[in-house]
Amino acid sequence: MVKIISVVGARPNFMKAAPVMRALREQMECELRLVHTDQHYDDKLSAVFFDELGLPRPDIHLGVGSGSHAWQTAEIMVRLEKVLEEAKPSLVLVYGDVNSTLATSVVAAKMNIPVAHVEAGLRSFDRTMPEELNRIVTDHLCEYLFTTEPSARKNLLKEGIPEEKIFFVGNVMVDTLLEHRARAQKINSSQKLGLSPRGYALLTLHRPSNVDVRETLEGIMEAVSEIAKELPVVFPCHPRTRPHLNSLLAKLNGPNGMNENRVIITDPLGYLEFLSLMIDARLVLTDSGGIQEETTVLGIPCLTLRDNTERPVTIELGTNVLVGNSRERILAAAKKALTSRLSEGRVPDLWDGKAAERIARTLANHLP
Ligand code: UD1
Numbered sequence: 001m002v003k004i005i006s007v008v009g010a011r012p013n014f015m016k017a018a019p020v021m022r023a024l025r026e027q028m029e030c031e032l033r034l035v036h037t038d039q040h041y042d043d044k045l046s047a048v049f050f051d052e053l054g055l056p057r058p059d060i061h062l063g064v065g066s067g068s069h070a071w072q073t074a075e076i077m078v079r080l081e082k083v084l085e086e087a088k089p090s091l092v093l094v095y096g097d098v099n100s101t102l103a104t105s106v107v108a109a110k111m112n113i114p115v116a117h118v119e120a121g122l123r124s125f126d127r128t129m130p131e132e133l134n135r136i137v138t139d140h141l142c143e144y145l146f147t148t149e150p151s152a153r154k155n156l157l158k159e160g161i162p163e164e165k166i167f168f169v170g171n172v173m174v175d176t177l178l179e180h181r182a183r184a185q186k187i188n189s190s191q192k193l194g195l196s197p198r199g200y201a202l203l204t205l206h207r208p209s210n211v212d213v214r215e216t217l218e219g220i221m222e223a224v225s226e227i228a229k230e231l232p233v234v235f236p237c238h239p240r241t242r243p244h245l246n247s248l249l250a251k252l253n254g255p256n257g258m259n260e261n262r263v264i265i266t267d268p269l270g271y272l273e274f275l276s277l278m279i280d281a282r283l284v285l286t287d288s289g290g291i292q293e294e295t296t297v298l299g300i301p302c303l304t305l306r307d308n309t310e311r312p313v314t315i316e317l318g319t320n321v322l323v324g325n326s327r328e329r330i331l332a333a334a335k336k337a338l339t340s341r342l343s344e345g346r347v348p349d350l351w352d353g354k355a356a357e358r359i360a361r362t363l364a365n366h367l368p
Pocket of ligand 1: 010011012039040041042045066067097098099100130131206238239240
């Protein structure tokens, strides 16, 4: 029987793996195992997603944890190699662009095990982003490249990847969103924070380029403090961002600064709680990749605090606008978003809740 190992490691992997694992179980005769590298290990970044999304418990935990890029990648490689040697899978599945994705692809490809990449071909053309390097290397090692949007196919072909390896299947993260949307709507997370639908903005920040340099984060938070005078801002704070933010809070909370009642900083939220907040937000400000896609599906205006995006379809068709990370540009864009009626955009092709089914069907047809 075909043996497939699916490898996840960090928060954005979990909502992608859940529908793919289920579709494989339903559509293929296969032995399916889940490996968690533990790149993310805190319950709020990991366990809560397994519970909410109905992901099976991992069969194997690699227990890697946090470290420098080289350390984390190397440690995943060393530990995963033993697992693959023993399991001898016919295929390894990887998701997205995190360090676990890169490490897994290198190990499996060197063992001549075919690798399938879910969310292949995205390019920001910004090689200072660790994720961009992860995406490029991963794609060039894979046999099956499952893409979410037309730009991905163009990027892969331009890089010389053979056409027969590329499969446009749509967006598995949207499968998860559509599946859980109604449930999330009922939670009314905004009410629990004393807010009303369309009566707040939602902020997330975790890119090293935005949060690791004190002056950059300070400029962003100054803009957020200004926006909060118009509209309360809910800010679920990523652990990477927390220490940098804490060191700024005394200053930001000073006279004329951020009013703590208007910028509501919370711990990282679970999938349903966060989706509920996104559904009811007036505006989303983010540097996340996935949230650019989710707001496009929900028709919620999204200001992306970056100079580039690897997901151009969210700008071409969706609700996303790139605004960079300077105080002035963020404020100008927020003002525009709050004073004029923005387009609700259009949902990109094949973001229809059936992407995982297409992946499973493709693999069923191609695997020996
Ligand atoms: C990682 C991914 C990024 C993704 C993000 C989603 C890479 C290169 N980066 O970034 O693409 O968008 O996940 O969240 O793979 N930490 C905890 N608890 C945890 C995990 C991490 O407190 O469970 C803290 C540690 O201080 C750690 C830091 O967060 O050093 C960064 O974690 P890491 O996994 O290296 O990168 P992220 O910034 O989370």
